[in-house]
Amino acid sequence: MTRTVLVRNLVAVAAITLVSVGLSGCDYWPPALQTQIEQLRSELQNVTLEKAQLQNQMASFNKVKEDLQAQVNDLTKANREKATMITSLQNGLTAAQERLAKSGKTSAAKPATKVTQKAPAKKKAPAKATVKR
Numbered sequence: 001m002t003r004t005v006l007v008r009n010l011v012a013v014a015a016i017t018l019v020s021v022g023l024s025g026c027d028y029w030p031p032a033l034q035t036q037i038e039q040l041r042s043e044l045q046n047v048t049l050e051k052a053q054l055q056n057q058m059a060s061f062n063k064v065k066e067d068l069q070a071q072v073n074d075l076t077k078a079n080r081e082k083a084t085m086i087t088s089l090q091n092g093l094t095a096a097q098e099r100l101a102k103s104g105k106t107s108a109a110k111p112a113t114k115v116t117q118k119a120p121a122k123k124k125a126p127a128k129a130t131v132k133r
Helices: 002-024 031-114
Strands: none
16 A cells, blocks of 8 residues: 555656646757747848838838829920910911911912913024034
8 A cells, every 4th residue: 555655646746747847838949949940030030121121112212203203293294385385386377377378369369460471481402513524
């Protein structure tokens, strides 16, 4: 019976030890696992730095994009104004050409009746000289 009590006590102590180690956690980390954890931490730091750099680049690109968009808007506005100006100038030119054509017809019609046009005279070719022998 003393043996059974001793075995029971030994089993109880072992069980309590296992439960306490299980609940408290094990502080032993194998070297390979520690190396892997450190490697993952350094990769995480590198990725975090790259993310910050990319966010800075993205902010810079967005600023450049906004500046270029403002330039495009300004140029579009200037293009519309120039197109309007060209249209009005073309309309003015067309009106001026029509006025010129009308005034040219009236002034050209009067002299045309007074002046008779002569057909241009054809020049005669010089006679070929013949050489006698």
